[in-house]
Amino acid sequence: MALAVLYSRALAGLHAPLVTVEVHLANGLPSFTLVGLPEAEVKESRDRVRAALQTAGFELPARRITVNLAPADLPKESGRFDLPIALGILLASGQLQADGVEHYEFAGELALTGQLRPIRGALAMALATQTAGRQFILPRDNADEAALVREAQILPADTLLAVCAHLNGRERLPGWQGQAQGVARHYPDLRDIKGQAQAKRALEVAAAGQHSLLLFGPPGTGKSMLAQRLPGLLPPMSEQEALEAAMVQSLGSGGWQARHWGQRPYRDPHHSASSVALVGGGSSPRPGEVSLAHHGILFLDELPEFDRKVLEVLREPLEAGRITISRAAQQADFPARFQLVAAMNPCPCGYHGHPSGRCRCTPDQVQRYRGRLSGPLLDRIDLTLEVPSVPPEQLAAMPDGESSEAVQQRVAQAHARQQQRQGMPNARLGSRELEQFCVLDPTAQNMLTQASQRLNLSARAYHRILRVARTVADLAGRDALQVTDVAEAIQYRRGL
Structure with missing residues (x-):
């Protein structure tokens, strides 16, 4: 033959x-x-x-x-x-x-x-x-x-x-x-972080609704530690989600390993990463960090240090949950349903607003530093929160906080309410779903309208406040949105 x-x-x-x-x-x-x-x-x-x-x-x-x-x-x-x-x-x-x-x-x-x-x-x-x-x-x-x-x-x-x-x-x-289905999953515990009650609350809200989150504050306040503990707060992955995540990991240069089955991906690229490294590409397109973080966390530390053009490529996948890479020879479509968590210092030296008064940055320098982040990108981030420094004497006296397991139980209950009500996390609610599931009483509506005018919020930011308020109510086990839910959601839009 x-x-x-x-x-x-x-x-x-x-x-x-x-x-x-x-x-x-x-x-x-x-x-x-x-x-x-x-x-x-x-x-x-x-x-x-x-x-x-x-x-x-x-x-x-x-x-x-x-x-x-x-x-x-x-x-x-x-x-x-x-x-x-x-x-x-x-x-x-x-x-x-x-x-x-x-x-x-x-x-x-x-x-x-x-x-x-x-x-x-x-x-x-x-x-x-x-x-x-x-x-x-x-x-x-x-x-x-x-x-x-x-x-x-x-x-x-x-x-x-x-x-x-x-x-x-x-x-x-x-x-x-x-034999991968029986692999144990281990995440860092939230109990390791002393203090930062407000930041932990924001982390819980972000996990419950799968919202994007921006943390800013001086060095050493625990921003990176908070981000590393978010995967342990998320509800367990379904078999379909685990299979999709494994399939994307299989296409990456590092490959897939059995011990990662069912574990939320956590990707933290260095700030020198290129746009191709983030969204994927190459002559034979491969998935980038946004796809390798599918059904998991994409953590961008030192956010203003990333090239502005690199950050702008995140805008489309944040909205669509997919990325299409087009090359002359072929086109490839990858999923990118990730949860963005970013961290940054408040100024170039990092100590703007610090009680020690160490910051010597001028207002113009602070403005230029924060201006590296475009308005359209910040508009797509649901929660923005300051993480203040904790004095050493208070740090030593603080008791241990809640464990990740305790918080994850509340997050799982809120997630189950969302799946039963609308079949998706609150972060992905569209305009029609917002009108149906995020009805405000006159008092809450008046508060949100005034806040939108004072903060000069866009229509996208207005809708994101509603999504976060819906998540806050779900964590409390309420079907109807209250003024307190809207007020807490508004506070998360006032960071920068």
Whole structure:
């Protein structure tokens, strides 16, 4: 047989389109040609496949080898095609006898020793393979990840020889059942933070309604510690949310690990990050930080130190919950339903308003520093709160506060009320839902109207106050909004 046809998968955003690997052997001068829009790492598979075949005791045919990765207009990247290319050469040259290869899909990068190395995107590929009704042979290191797709038929392998033994019936690969669902999740405890009762309250409100939050105050007041404890206050992830988060993590450069199953993502990029690092991109688009934080927290520390153009790219995903990356060759769509938490100092030196009087920044310097943040971006942040410094003598005398577990129970109850009432967190309520679920009595409406005029609030900020007030009422277990709910929500708009 001079022609072999096998199946594999490429990656296009969260999708894994089918790739047909066609291997043809012909007479002529020995050569090894790859076609089908392969990128550099795919072209390098020729050398990896040659060495792996020889190490495993096979021969690379001294013939004209042509490998076609169809469809030809779909870009192919990474080393995932090493395994199907090697198997295709063995089948086409008659060194491997196997029936029923059309019932399998293959993916795996080959080491020069013939070992199989892990790949990116195994979860998305397993989901597509399960839909197609084929069995999926892949490296063992990706088995737990792929087995998250419950109905998928996963056959992990360690080496090229093990795959060959399975295909010719000598030694079958055992099926794999995922074990990630029982992983314990650990988050930092809110009890570790002394004082800062108002900031803890804002953190609870943000967790209950999944609102964005901006904390500003002098250095060392606990802004970063508060942000790190927000994931532990959020309600547990549903199986669908955990699967979506794992799928995006699988596409990232760090890959997915079983211990992260069901754990809220927490991403904290450095302020030197580029816009591509935040929203994703590249010649073959990969998810950025906003997508890797899907169903979790994106924490931006030292917010004014980020390049202003970088911060502006957050505006669309904050509203839409998705990001579309368009390149000349292809377009990719990634989910980005993240919760933004940001922290900043009040001035360049960081001590503006500090009781010690250490700040020497002029009003013009303070204004320029805060002016690095655009109005449209600040308008999309639901809660803005000052985190003041706590004197050391008070810090030592303060008792421990509530644990994350106690706060998380109240947050879970408020979240359940929202799901039962409208099927979504309060932060995502649209105009029609606000009119239906956020009805104000005349006194509360008058207060909100006066506050909007005094603070010169936009229509977006007006609606965000209503969403936060709805969350405050949910935490109190009330169906109707009261004046106190609106008053507390207004206070969270007065920070900067």
